[in-house]
Structures are given as structure tokens and as C-alpha cells.
Amino acid sequence: MGKHCGVNRLCFLGTVLALASVATIVTLWTIALTGGGDDVTAPWDSYRLPSALFPLHYNITLWPQLDTSTNTYLFTGSSSVLFQCEVETDLILIHVNKLNLTTLDGSHMARLSAAAGDFVPDILSCWLQTNTQYLVVHLSNKLKPGHSYQLYTEFRGELADDLAGFYRSEYIEDGVRKIVAISQMHPTHARKTFPCFDEPAMKAVFHITLLHTPGSVALSNGLEKDVLNITVDGVNVTQTVFEPTEKMSSYLLAFVVSDYTPLQTTHGDTLMRVWARTKAIEQGQGAYALNVSGPILDFLQLYYNISYPLKKADQVAVPDFYFGAMENWGLVMYRETKLLYDPMSSSNGNKETTVAIIAHELAHMWFGNLVTLRWWNEVWLNEGFASYVSYLGADHAEPTWNIKDLIFLNDIQGVLEVDSLSSSHPLSSEEDSIVLPEQILAQFDIISYSKGAAVLRMLSDFLSESVFVEGLRGYLTHFSYSNTVGTDLWEHLQMVVENNSVSLPQSVGVIMNPWVLQEGYPLVTIDTIQGKVSQRRFILNPEEQVTSRLPRRAEWAVPLRWMKDGEAQTEIWWLMEKEDVNLDMRSRASWVLANVNMSGFYRVNYDFGNWERLLTQLNTDHQIIPLINRAQLIDDLFNLARAQVVPTPLALRASTYLQQEKGYIPWRSALNNLQYLYLMLDRTEAYPLLQDYLRKLITPLYIHYNNTTDNWRQTPEQHMDQYNQVNVLHAACRASLSDCVSLTSDWFRRWMDNPENNTILPNLRPAVYCSAVSAGGNAEWEFTLDQFTRSTVSSERSHLLSALSCSSDAGLLHRLLSFTLSSSVLRWQDGATVIASVAENRHGNNVSWTFIREHWEHIHTHYGSSIISEVTERFSTPDELQQLKDFVEQVGLESSSAVEQVLERTRANIRWLQHNKEPILHWLQQNQETVLH
Structure with missing residues (x-):
């Protein structure tokens, strides 16, 4: 911490002179840069570092001090950074945010020296430019290009509970409150921990020393x-x-x-450790993570053809963490719910989450860490790639799960909806448009992760996986320990394409540019009467004003894998223009299906005759159509209906085949789409009929699992069947199938009668808990809350917390929301999930909307503006739209891209309900006589 003057005449004079000096420097710099004009600001007013200096290595010592007796949580430290001068300059700009820098030698907040004993300019002045987060050091003379210098600082910071920089997290073990000091530097929080050149291209070597309480363990x-x-x-x-x-x-x-405890093993030459709370390790919750990490690491080393470059791979489960996980090189952090798996109480979903997120983070060890994108405007390539490869790594570790198929549900289906909004954004932006810390953080969204994964999967498919991997290996080898831009990958892939004589209609870069540089995706329309194939951007609400961010929108190069009457065509057919003709697709008798296995990122529409033939096939022998395409047909039809491209009754007709379907992916796809109907219709007279219809659809599958699992007492062997068992139980209880509600309520009551003996199958617990709390009252809710506070298993706590939001009692839901206002019951990281879960409950939507408006300042501070999207998902009336507009204006969020999407979605919902309520009501009434009760 800087030294403070007493109030005396000499100190006052010194302060005035110092301020005058800074003011003079600012004035001179402005005049020098602008020639007396006002067009160019001073260097310290830019959010990007100048290219004059480049770091080589840091020596950092940090001492976190965690005094629970006085609740004093701070850290002190010192840092020495060796940097090279690239361009002559008399300014040093280095990032600092929320640190108290010590005044050294009674003069300045930094000390400068030369690495080789060269001449060192004096420091004229230092100051903190807080808006751009810099320490500014102004020198008496200019630094020389090619010479190295060293900047030394000492500082103090708070170990806050804000999940950013160097922060603290708390937990209770054996009745004792324990504190963990944790870091989260990504994306711009290293500067909260020590002065640094905090941009991804400013790579350096870090020498770290940590001072800590005896008996504790330090990791880096x-x-x-x-x-x-x-x-x-x-x-x-x-x-x-x-x-x-x-x-x-x-x-x-x-x-x-x-004071964590590790599980460890040596895998090849790599020390692998999983760290967590001692009780969690003793209960075996880290064993699964450790067991699958070795096979995943093996797969990735073969996939990249580059050995893992570090001696160790630590993975740490922490109580509070902003992201689900973070790929710090050699020390990956995870939320406990993501890394830990308890074989006694965790579900197969928890198990899959663990293997998938480990694969995602370890994929970054090469793609992101070894080779890093130059700037945050291309986050998508980093995160999209790790998301795509996580399916490959997880599939290698668990080869019987068919986990690669789940990319359709987990990534593609959700992002197709978001990217169909006119307010969506491209995968890649101009570098100078992403400069503010909040702009950088906003890049980490579903577009970057899920659309990025889908587009790379499409690229791998049309190149072939072998060509894709060969190009990737060349890219990683060439750019190891350095930085790249996205076009570098296209160039390396193009070299392999040419070397292998791969036939493409254009170069890789030309094909990929429209997918990357412009928002949205195409709707491909196939007319099987004429063989005409066309494309246009798919917009969920066609009444929205669509403006491209590019001077002229380019047509997508669309790779079409297709089949005819169940026979897959061997060659990809490329749609390169707005409209083309494929005479082979003409047919009045055979059905045509495009985008086989959903390999391309687009939707498909057909002429009415072909839709009829596809629906006939679904209802006669649905297995002729590939599993993912059955899910795709449902998803495309419901979304085409939302966009008024096809009538909604056509989508509902397609869903009737589900009475014969036993596959998890088509069922999950259908329930995701029926969820939109629930959101829109649950306050209308159509709601009871929709409930009847869902009971009709789900009853055959419910009976199937009841019969094949000994009245729900057994777990199916296959991974996807386990998912579908949970799927059908949750859907049947939600549709108020009396047998399901009675069954789950009885199971829960038995547990309440004997709290120490929970016999509910782990896989079924999320569905059972929610159903029982929904059908029950205060007693069930209080019991669930008590179990939540007592549980030491993170996955079980997550299931119980989710169940609390299933209550039908508005008062209980409001009480749950009140827990988000402090960290006494809930962790800060769980607050946004709770608010969203309550809003999803038809009994809690108004409760949550009122709550966030009453407590907006607190909620915005802790959870950000994107929470509005979760709370307003079912808004579908002009009055609700006006409420939303008034609130946005009141709190000053008009310019937020997240809010733009919410407003657009609400307008689309209003329009959809006006056009579709009556046709759906009519269709449901027509089909009511066939409903099974």
C-alpha cells in the first residue's frame, strides 16, 4: 500500500506539484499526438497496449493472508517483469486494476532497472489510469529498441469473494469454516493480482513463489x-x-x-492429481475424474501428434468458480459439481458432465494454451474447438456411450435458435470492436462455444476427419508457444487439402468466411418436384428488420449430405449460390432428406409433398431415418412453424410418431420444442389440452420403462437408455400422469420418513425430487431445503437446489429467491441458476420478474444483465413487452446486445401467439378423443 502524507504544508505542496506534473505530461502528450488538434487521445486512454514493449519473464511473490478470527482477507506481493523494448518510447503502460501499489524509496510506485547494466532513464512520474486499468510510468528519456529492462513493484490487494483475480472461497468441513485462496485470471483479471501486460499476445515465462500458512498446500x-x-x-x-x-x-x-487433499497417479511421464476437499476425496468423489483423465490425455496427444508439454496436470475442484471450469496450463480449475462424481448419489448425467468437461479443458492445453489466438475477437475458434473436441475425447474415454451424437442436443439445437435472431452476432468480430473488459467477457457466449463447435464439426465432415486433423497438427506445430489469427488455421488446412487433392468448390478460407464473418445461418429449401435447391437466411421472426454487419452478405457455401428413400448419397452436393438445381433430388414418390446426421449448420425445408412422405415414413418405419435426423426433423419443423414457414399443425403431426419412438435424442428434441408451446400456452385455455396431448405421447414410453426396469427399481444398461428413463419420468410427471405423480411422491415420502436412507435411484433423483416438491407443500419443501444444507456431495446439492424451484407455492419460491441476496445459504455462483429455474416454473415467472426488478442493483452486480433473458422467456403479451421496455430504459440497458435479443424474442413470442393459439387449440381439440388417461 502506498505511503500517505500527514496534513502539513510541505506534503500539500508536494501533492500539488505532483498533480501539476501529471497534468503537464498529459497536455504535452496530447499536443504531440494531435498536432494541437482533438482527434487523437493519449496512449493511456486506449484500452489496447501499445506494441512498444514486450514481456519476457516475470518473478512474482504472493502472500495470501486469511485470518478467519478477524475476517481479514488480503494478499501482498511483489513483481518484477523483464521486458524488451521493440519501439523507442518514454512511456511504460502496464495493466493494474484494484491493487494498492506501494511507493518505493519514497518516490514512485515502480522501480526501473536495465537487464545488462545499460543506461536507465529516470522515472519522472507514475500514476494509475483507472478507467483503462494502467499503471503509467513516464520516463525522462526513451528506452532503446532491442534492449531489455526490468520493472519492479510491490502491492496489496483484497482477497474478495467476487470470483475474479485472486479471490477467496469458503466451505464448512466437520463444522469448521475453511478458506481457500483461488485465482481466476481469465479473461482480464491477472491485472487484479499483479501488474502485468495483460493481453493474450503478450506471452512470457512466469516464476512464481507463494507464501502461505504452515500446514496448507500451495499450487501453481x-x-x-x-x-x-x-x-x-x-x-x-x-x-x-x-x-x-x-x-x-x-x-x-x-x-x-x-488444505485440500490429492488423489494422484503417474500417467506416462506426467504426474496427474485431482485436488478437492478432504472429505470429498475420502468419499471417492475424485476417483472417476482421475481415472478418465489419463485416457483423455492419451487421446489428445495422439490427436494433436504433440506430447503434453508439462510435467504435471493438476485438476482442482473449488467451491466457488465463475465459469464451469478454466484451462489454466497445468492447473485446471473446476466447479465442484463439474469435476466430482459420487458413485453413491451422482447421476449418469453428472458422470458425463465430468468426462466431457475434462476433455474440453485438456483440449485447451494445446489449442488455446500452446497456441493462442492473438485477440479476444476470435474467442469462438478457441472455445468452439475445445467444445467440438470434448466429444471426441469423452467418446474415447467412454466408447460405449455414443456421446458424440449428443452434440445435436447439447450444442447445435440451442444455438440454432439463438442464431436465428436478427440480433445475433458473427463468430468473429473486427479486432478493434472488442476492447473493453465487458466486451471481451461478452464474447464467451453460446455463439462462440456451440456455433463454433457446430461449424468446426461441419468443416471436419466435408474435409474428412483425417484431413482436418492433419491440417490441425501442422498449425499447432508451426505456431507452438506463439499467437495466431483465425485465417492461419484456414491456410494450414488448405495446404493439406491441396497435398491430398481433396475436391472442394473453393478454398477453405473462402468457404468458411461467410460462416464466420456474418451472423445467422441458411434455411435450405428443396423442391423435389423441380429439383430446385435454394438458400436464404433463417430468421425466427420475419417481421424483424434485418441488417447485415457486412457491406454485402455473401451466400453460404452449403455442404449437403442427403439421402433418398433411406439410401445415403456418397458425395456431398454443394449449394454455392442463392439458388441451384439438383435433378437427382426430383421425386414425386420417394422422400428426400438433407443434412444427414445434422453434419451441416443449417435448417432444411421441403415442398409439402416431400414433408408428407417423410411423415408417412416416420409413422410406418421411423428407424429407416437416422436417429439424429429424426430429432432434426422435429426441431426443424417446430422452428419453421415459429417462423411461419410451415403451419404449426404440421409440426404437431410430426410429433405423433413419438408414440413409437424409444430413442433418447428424438424424444429430448421433441420435449425441448414442446417446452416452447408450454411457455406460450400455459396461461391460455389450450394448456389443459396440451397436457393431455403430452400424456398421450409419453404413456407408451412410460409403460415401456416401467416394464423393463422392474417398476423403476432398476437402471438400464445403456447410457442413452438411462437418460431416456429420466426423460420419460420427468415428462410424465410434468404432464400430471397420475401413476407417475403417485410413484414419485411415495418414494419421496419414504425418504422423509427415514432421512438417513435415501433409496431413490441416483439417476432418477432430479426428476423425483422436482415432482414431489411440485405436488407437495411446505413439508416437502422444508425437507428438501434441510437436505440441501446438510449434503456434502456437490451433485446432490445441485439436484436438491433445482427441486426447490419446482414448488407450486409462490411464497416458497420468493423465499428461495431471497437466498440469492447473500451467500449465507447459496453460493454466489448458484444465484443466477436459481433465478432462472424459478422463472421457468409457471408458478414462479411473475415472482422472479418482480424480484429482479425490486433488487436489480444487487442482481446486476452479481449476475449481470443476461439474467433478464432467463426471466422473460415466456413473455408473450404487449403488456409484458412494455414492462420490459420500461424496465430496460429505467436501468439504462438499452444498448446491451443481450437485451436486444430479449426484446426481439418477446416481439416474436407475441406474434407467434397471435398466429398460432387458435390453430393449435383446434388441432388439440380434434385429437382429444385419442388421448390416453
């Missing part, structure tokens, strides 16, 4: 090389010195200080 990216007990300022501490990191970006730096 490098392996511990020296652990000593020493005394600092009269305090006994443990000093842990780590091996230097590889050359890497500042956002990948990581620390943990805790």
Missing part, C-alpha cells in the same frame, strides 16, 4: 520445486517455489492455497 502452473518454512516480518510461513512456466499468456496463470 509449475511443479513445486522448493518448499521451506521461513519467517517473514516475524510471521512463520511456508514458502513454496514453483518451476517456471512455459511461455504463455497471463490469463492462464493460476494459484490455489488450501
